[in-house]
Amino acid sequence: MRDVTGVTSVKRSHISHSFFCQVAEPVLTSQLKPHQEKPNFIIKTPKGTRDLSPQQVLVREKILDLVVSCFKRHGAKGLDTPAFELKDFDIAGQFDPMIPDAECLKIICEILNGLQLGDFHIKVSDRRIMDGMFAVCGVPESKFRAIGSSIDKLDKMSWKEVRHEMVAKKGLAPEVADRIGEYVQCHGGVSLVEQMFQDPRLTQSKQALEGLGDLKLLFEYLTSFGIAEKVSFDLSLARGLDYYTGVIYEAVLLQTPAQARDEPLNVGSVAAGGRYDGLVGMFDPKGHKVPCVGLSIGVERIFYIVEQRMKTSGEKVRTTETQVFVATPQKNFLLERMKLITELWDAGIKAEMLCKNNPKLLTQLHYCENMGIPLVVIIGEQELKEGIIKLRSVASREEVAIKRENLVVEIQKRLSES
Amino acid sequence: MRDVTGVTSVKRSHISHSFFCQVAEPVLTSQLKPHQEKPNFIIKTPKGTRDLSPQQVLVREKILDLVVSCFKRHGAKGLDTPAFELKDFDIAGQFDPMIPDAECLKIICEILNGLQLGDFHIKVSDRRIMDGMFAVCGVPESKFRAIGSSIDKLDKMSWKEVRHEMVAKKGLAPEVADRIGEYVQCHGGVSLVEQMFQDPRLTQSKQALEGLGDLKLLFEYLTSFGIAEKVSFDLSLARGLDYYTGVIYEAVLLQTPAQARDEPLNVGSVAAGGRYDGLVGMFDPKGHKVPCVGLSIGVERIFYIVEQRMKTSGEKVRTTETQVFVATPQKNFLLERMKLITELWDAGIKAEMLCKNNPKLLTQLHYCENMGIPLVVIIGEQELKEGIIKLRSVASREEVAIKRENLVVEIQKRLSES
Numbered sequence: 001m002r003d004v005t006g007v008t009s010v011k012r013s014h015i016s017h018s019f020f021c022q023v024a025e026p027v028l029t030s031q032l033k034p035h036q037e038k039p040n041f042i043i044k045t046p047k048g049t050r051d052l053s054p055q056q057v058l059v060r061e062k063i064l065d066l067v068v069s070c071f072k073r074h075g076a077k078g079l080d081t082p083a084f085e086l087k088d089f090d091i092a093g094q095f096d097p098m099i100p101d102a103e104c105l106k107i108i109c110e111i112l113n114g115l116q117l118g119d120f121h122i123k124v125s126d127r128r129i130m131d132g133m134f135a136v137c138g139v140p141e142s143k144f145r146a147i148g149s150s151i152d153k154l155d156k157m158s159w160k161e162v163r164h165e166m167v168a169k170k171g172l173a174p175e176v177a178d179r180i181g182e183y184v185q186c187h188g189g190v191s192l193v194e195q196m197f198q199d200p201r202l203t204q205s206k207q208a209l210e211g212l213g214d215l216k217l218l219f220e221y222l223t224s225f226g227i228a229e230k231v232s233f234d235l236s237l238a239r240g241l242d243y244y245t246g247v248i249y250e251a252v253l254l255q256t257p258a259q260a261r262d263e264p265l266n267v268g269s270v271a272a273g274g275r276y277d278g279l280v281g282m283f284d285p286k287g288h289k290v291p292c293v294g295l296s297i298g299v300e301r302i303f304y305i306v307e308q309r310m311k312t313s314g315e316k317v318r319t320t321e322t323q324v325f326v327a328t329p330q331k332n333f334l335l336e337r338m339k340l341i342t343e344l345w346d347a348g349i350k351a352e353m354l355c356k357n358n359p360k361l362l363t364q365l366h367y368c369e370n371m372g373i374p375l376v377v378i379i380g381e382q383e384l385k386e387g388i389i390k391l392r393s394v395a396s397r398e399e400v401a402i403k404r405e406n407l408v409v410e411i412q413k414r415l416s417e418s
Numbered sequence: 419m420r421d422v423t424g425v426t427s428v429k430r431s432h433i434s435h436s437f438f439c440q441v442a443e444p445v446l447t448s449q450l451k452p453h454q455e456k457p458n459f460i461i462k463t464p465k466g467t468r469d470l471s472p473q474q475v476l477v478r479e480k481i482l483d484l485v486v487s488c489f490k491r492h493g494a495k496g497l498d499t500p501a502f503e504l505k506d507f508d509i510a511g512q513f514d515p516m517i518p519d520a521e522c523l524k525i526i527c528e529i530l531n532g533l534q535l536g537d538f539h540i541k542v543s544d545r546r547i548m549d550g551m552f553a554v555c556g557v558p559e560s561k562f563r564a565i566g567s568s569i570d571k572l573d574k575m576s577w578k579e580v581r582h583e584m585v586a587k588k589g590l591a592p593e594v595a596d597r598i599g600e601y602v603q604c605h606g607g608v609s610l611v612e613q614m615f616q617d618p619r620l621t622q623s624k625q626a627l628e629g630l631g632d633l634k635l636l637f638e639y640l641t642s643f644g645i646a647e648k649v650s651f652d653l654s655l656a657r658g659l660d661y662y663t664g665v666i667y668e669a670v671l672l673q674t675p676a677q678a679r680d681e682p683l684n685v686g687s688v689a690a691g692g693r694y695d696g697l698v699g700m701f702d703p704k705g706h707k708v709p710c711v712g713l714s715i716g717v718e719r720i721f722y723i724v725e726q727r728m729k730t731s732g733e734k735v736r737t738t739e740t741q742v743f744v745a746t747p748q749k750n751f752l753l754e755r756m757k758l759i760t761e762l763w764d765a766g767i768k769a770e771m772l773c774k775n776n777p778k779l780l781t782q783l784h785y786c787e788n789m790g791i792p793l794v795v796i797i798g799e800q801e802l803k804e805g806i807i808k809l810r811s812v813a814s815r816e817e818v819a820i821k822r823e824n825l826v827v828e829i830q831k832r833l834s835e836s
Contacts, residue, residue, distance in 0.1 A: 224756035338642035
């Protein structure tokens, strides 16, 4: 499940583990569309998609580029159908625990830092700790998932409300609910993991101990990756327990009180993931368990946040990447503009000119200002005769004369400096 | 109709014309897929899609990147639904003829040159010349499209066969077919355009004269863009006559006799386009005619050609972009490798290491050779004590010692040189 953008990409890096990176789906829903057979594609809008302005498309493209380039920085491999990669393929026991899991958390940090969405933190827990906690607190196994889904609401509801739901609606004994309450209100760093290792009740569960052991190792690795302070062990994290089998994590954006007043966004989870060894194993032809860790980036939510912030700040985004505009003050200079712009295109420079025979110079300069094009090359009779061109900075309005043969080098120099 | 990659992108550059660039659809069919709601996306393969190996995905990605970056070099604007852009929007008469059309041909040349598919040429003609020719040759108007579709087969069938089809199956008078035959077997450069201007029969058609006038202007612009020798006027070009209204064009790959023997590919059209002012006008709420030129790149066919050539040549493609591998000869050095790789990631360098506690050095070096990773950073006890690391070139197997604090700069230098 990946498209040509690398939006959903998969990594089976190294010989030792399988490692999936996935961008959360909503963006794909609205972006990917069936094709039409004939060029009337231009008008037909497939159902269920939405119109995006060029600005919106550009914002999305920039966000996705950042996500994909981070995946590639970590050795991600493009793969159309991950299932394909898993055929004839047995990696059980070949990887060492928690190393790829820690890398997933590092990737999430790099992406959220890169997107400059503001401060964030990542909650981690483990399916085995959650199940172990339920068991030692006295939750009947048949109610594990129902109680898990109540606990998952703790980011939106108070403990009192969640407790009420568990007892009144889901029939949990009040004393069991209170025991759970002692745990799920805890969050902290590696010291909380250590503390739980001393907990006489929780340590009765073998699987909780396994989970705690892995979390301790995870925190050690997070320290080496320099991101331990971004991560907290949070026993209320209960997402995806239907398919995750080990470590789970979820990144949330933090808002300053001022931000919360100015932009009353429902800032929630923007990235999440975990280990799901069992799930993939179910589909393995030989029934092997295939260890997998995965992460999702909530791209649609991130789009929304970025767009809201841009609305608030009035910030504009360029809709093209054009670097240079070719202008003339002269009439009947179209062919000369064409020759000049060909030199730029052939040197890989993004360049435009007006498709008119005799545009006014003011019109051309206004176009550059409107479109945010940084440089203008101006050519006229005089310049042509002297073998020079004028290079104009749109921002400063400064013009310098440059030898025609040095133009490409000079433009490349200016672009690389900016 | 565009997706997040900018695969299908639209340009309404300048104030003066509307300009569509579109990648032909087949690639989208097989690449774009509906999303699934839940993370079992990994296994489910939507119907009608096909499994691609990481190598295939990478080849596709590189080809699409080249196409998209060419569109952007020409000021392309991302747009989700081109229809959106055309709302409130009247550009009739605001552009000067043939300038955007010439730019489309320039874009096709840049893309096909960039893809290094071998020599190619572009056939151009004009719907108005085709219709005018039919009229003056005596084709009844009701048979225009049927005869056009016969002529479109001239790249696969001989004139004799096409003539037979027109006369025996489509009921065209033999003398009318013969008159058509005189035209559709002609192809040449701007001199053929001039020659047709002197043709006593064809010049009886006002619309053929209009088309010839535009082609003459087009060739003038193509000369300024430096691509006139790639383009030939070809009266047998009859593609897309249902929707194109003016200039039409089609790029075909040329094969040397040796190539044709070694790779018996059906090398046909790899890019095409034309002007379709009327089509879009039909959908304009006020019924205005909106001038549009468009081009399609036959990405799926190009994929196929590149893949076939790679099979023949045995050439391999790297499936990751990893630049540096972090290795150690030492046991219990995982945390040091993690700290080192974090420095690389944080500097934007694409880096990997094995996710094992104690991998063998030979295993690590083999991994780099297999994956085509060019550089290895080696760290051990001794290096750690001295504050250095060893930087190894995988190809030459040369190793140099470098101060730890200079590592990132040294790697960036080497990568920029390679």
